[in-house]
Amino acid sequence: MNIVIFGAPGSGKGTQSDRLIAEYGLHHISTGELLRKHIAEGTHLGKVADSFISQGQLIPDELMIDVLHDLFRQHPEHIAKGVIFDGFPRTIAQAEALSEMLKEYNTEVHAVVGLDVDEDELIRRMLQRGKESGRADDNIDTITKRLQVYHKQTAPLRDYYTNKGSFHPIDGNRTVDEIFDSIKLVFCNK
Numbered sequence: 001m002n003i004v005i006f007g008a009p010g011s012g013k014g015t016q017s018d019r020l021i022a023e024y025g026l027h028h029i030s031t032g033e034l035l036r037k038h039i040a041e042g043t044h045l046g047k048v049a050d051s052f053i054s055q056g057q058l059i060p061d062e063l064m065i066d067v068l069h070d071l072f073r074q075h076p077e078h079i080a081k082g083v084i085f086d087g088f089p090r091t092i093a094q095a096e097a098l099s100e101m102l103k104e105y106n107t108e109v110h111a112v113v114g115l116d117v118d119e120d121e122l123i124r125r126m127l128q129r130g131k132e133s134g135r136a137d138d139n140i141d142t143i144t145k146r147l148q149v150y151h152k153q154t155a156p157l158r159d160y161y162t163n164k165g166s167f168h169p170i171d172g173n174r175t176v177d178e179i180f181d182s183i184k185l186v187f188c189n190k
């Protein structure tokens with residue numbers, strides 16, 4: 001089963017992915033974590049990614065899709081296991097590319113779990129994390145930009161997946177456990 005965890009910056013995608021991995025043993029692909037690893041290692045991709053991430057902008061579709069394609073080719077066993085996609089797709093072009101890539105492996109996106117969180121709570125969570133972990137894009141200027149980019153470029157995916165019948169909105173303002181219980185219900189009904 002392939003799941004997309006969808007939501008605004010700070011909505012809990014990473015947190016709920018960890019719970020899903022523990023419960024169902026799926027493979028986790030977080031494009032944000034992948035890019036931060038490249039930045040830490042100082043690779044060419046990392047340098048390019050840093051120039052976008054620090055401005056709260058998305059990495060261009062073509063580059064991001066290539067990165068995913070390479071990952072699939074290098075690790076087809078991950079797709080066989082089932083994947084949680086966290087932070088990908090973020091645009092309609094990425095969603096269409098994902099569908100094409102999964103088709104090559106005779107599979108598809110089975111469910112999209114959308115975490116709905118109020119904007120003031122999103123900002124509170126990211127500022128708090130910025131203080132605790134020092135994540136570079138968790139400052140108010142970059143957070144504001146990330147939220148604008150989310151509304152403009154990523155939020156249209158809600159309608160895209162709703163039209164495909166695979167979007168499951170979940171109230172993400174609750175506790176981690178309560179949210180996870182709702183996600184498990186989506187799994188049970190699939």
Ligand code: AP5
Pocket residue numbers: 007008009010011012013014015016031032033035052053056057058059060064086087088089090094125126128129146172173174175176179
């Ligand atoms: P990415 O790393 O994906 O960041 P994001 O989407 O901004 O989301 P976050 O990781 O900040 O939040 P999250 O939803 O994972 O929430 P979390 O569980 O951490 O992307 C970073 C950047 O990389 C992008 O801006 C872009 O530049 C680039 N990028 C990545 N993917 C790309 C793509 N596909 N295309 C182009 N560019 C791409 O939770 C947040 C905090 O809240 C944590 O501290 C957590 O402990 C806390 N928390 C979680 N749940 C709860 C709860 N229920 N109650 C209270 N606190 C909670």
Ligand code: MG
Pocket residue numbers: 013014030032
């Ligand atoms: Mg995350």
